[in-house]
Amino acid sequence: MKAYFKDLGRTVLQRWKDNNFSLEKFPEIAQTALDANPPAQHVDLAAFMREFLLDDEQPFQTQSGFGQPEIVAYDHPRFYIQLLFWMDGTTDIHQHEFSGAFHVMSGSSIHAHYEFEKQQAITPHLHLGDVRMKKIELLETGRTVPIISGSRCIHSLFHLETPSVTVVVRTQNDPGTGPQFNYLPPHIALDPHFSDLLTMRRKQLLDVLEQTEDPSYAELVLEMITSLDFERGFYILQHSMGHLSDLGEWETVLTAFQKKHGQAASGISPTLAECVHRDRIKNMRSHIADPEHRFFLALLMNVSNRKDLLALVTQKHPDAPAAETVMRWAEELADISEEGISILDASFPETLDIPAEDQPELFLAALRHFLLGGKKVPAALKSLAPDGLQDVRDSFATSSLRVLHAG
Structure with a gap:
């Protein structure tokens, strides 16, 4: 496996040298090299791990805490190649002080792209503005994505399989592109490396x-x-x-x-509320291993409206109606007990005088009703007074499932 990464590194080095080590050209060079000889097709992960564990002759390893873990497979003074393992990792929304490209070698991820508008510096380490999602996509094994240093590439990744592995070809550092901000939607950018x-x-x-x-x-x-x-x-x-x-x-x-x-x-109150929402979902993924359910969690964390969520579900499962797929996941994740029903962190309202054995059918029927647009109340929900249906809506609206009834 060392031979593969040595060849990849030499290819990148020669092409970059031919372009006078242009930082602007490096993402294209890295992406082209990865696509021409993709790690997903040429690297035996088990063999790589065995070789790394048993052979002392390895490239210099960084002290980075990024990845679970990060392993450097090729090192040069100007750039290096790393493998990032992700067991339950969800990256913060972030930008980079380096450029290059990453390749999904194993597993898949939800990849969200953002922009930061109306920027106002409070200090060099904390800025205010509007964090807006531009695009969200499913990255499957074999996909390569360029990395542009600075605020032109603000993104986050929610890894689905355990482990997911990405190969990154990256510069050591691109001068003038720092600090490497993390972003807290909808209004805060902060420097995670600043130490007070x-x-x-x-x-x-x-x-x-x-x-x-x-x-x-x-x-x-x-x-x-x-x-x-x-x-x-x-x-x-x-x-x-x-x-x-x-x-x-x-x-x-x-x-x-x-x-x-x-x-x-x-903007502080909505930003901190969103931090709580995202942290709640990150915590859920620690005990949810099924890739389908992790995909659902990724959508609940990152997608801002029901339409976009259903579109991504259709992309992953084109042979089934998206709403039916979501309802299947909700039923699989439901916790039904003698006290009633909960789905993730949404629970049937205690304010409603409904027998526990009747709650699951009503709760799931209500979720389907909201997911389909919530216009005409179906017969299955007629037993709930208007106020009762509103209580159920509020239960979903204050939970991780809130996007399922957002237009």
Whole structure:
């Protein structure tokens, strides 16, 4: 396997040298080389792993925490080739300080492309703006995608199979394209490599207060928010949001932050709410191994409306109606007990006086109703008063399944 990557590296090096090591040309060179001799067809993954484990003569390995793990297969002062293994990984929405191309060697992924508009720098490490999805696609084994350094290539990947493996041909670093921002929809870009040690220690100390159930927690956070600058205040808000919500003090502290920072703070609440939504789905995937169900989770995390979700389901399963495929997944993921039914994190409302044995049929019928547009109420839901149907709608709307009834 070393011979394959050595040949690939030499091919890239010669072509790049012929183009005077142009950074602008490198993504095309890398993509062309990967497509001409695709790893998915020429690399035996088991043989590669065995060789790497038993042969000490390997390229220099980085200290990167990216991948699960990252393995360098070819190294040159100007660029290198890495294999990234993904067990349950979902990348943050991010850009790169390097360029090149990546190739899906094993598995598949949902690939979402974004843009960042109306950008306003609060500090060099935190910017405000509008994070908007441009395109979402299914990447299957054998697909190669170019990587453009900087904000022209903002994307995220949700890996479906375990493991998924990508081969990346990349430059060491493209000067002037940093920082390598991560993006928090819908309004925040931040530098994940910026280290504010004082804020880190303060968050750790707040954890001590939370774990010891100190009654002064909310009061101290409120005092911090009213005195800190925007960037540090945001990180404290993000860190303490869960415990403040449990204490019933979140709105008070958020209002104080908004009052201090005015219009600049208007996008903080929806951004933090979206962080909670995405984290909830990331946590679900840790105990959901079926690639079909992980595909469903990827759509629930990344797609913003029902129409686009159904289009992607059709792309993957063209021989079945998309709505029926979604309903099959929902039924497979349903947890039915003596107490009632839940689907992922959506539960049948406790406010409704419906026997537990009748709840599954009603809950699934309601989901189908919303998924199909929710116009005429079917006979199966007539037993629910209008207020009851609204309660069921609210249960879905506040869960990871919210997109299934979004237009």
